[in-house]
Amino acid sequence: MPAILDIPSARKNPNARRAWLPAVTRGFMNRCPACGTGELFHSYLEFNKKCPHCREELHHHRIHSIPCFISFFLIGHLLIPLALMVDMMFEPQLWVHFALWVPLTSILGLLLLPRVKGAMLSLQWAFCMHGFEYSALCDPAKPRKN
C-alpha cells in the first residue's frame, strides 16, 4: 500500500502521493478519502466540512452537478440495454415497462447519486485539486488546523 493511507508518515514524506483508486473507492463507500473511517456526508447530499475521524478538510470540493450527469450516464447505459433486451425477449405490454423501469431508474438514481458525489470529492482530493492542495498530505509543511 502507498504511504497515502498513513497520514503521519505521509506528513514526514513530502513526496508521498495520493493513490486515486483507493480514495475513489472510499468516497464511493461514503468514507473519508484520507482515513477511510469517517463518513463523508452528514445528510443525504451534504458533505461534512471536515472528516469526523481524522479532521481532514473536505470543504474544498468543486463538484457542482457533475455527479448528476455521471449518475444518469451510468443508469442510462445500464437500463436502456436491459429494457431493450426485456422488450425483445418477452415483448411485455407498455404498462409493464413503466411499472418496471420507472421505479428502477428512480431507485438507482437515489442510490448512485451520493456515491458518485463522494467518489468525485475523493478524486479531487486525490489529485490535490482546488483547495485540497493545502491539506496536510499535499503540503506537509503547512500545519493542520483542527
Ligand SMILES: [Zn+2]
Ligand atoms: Zn478521515
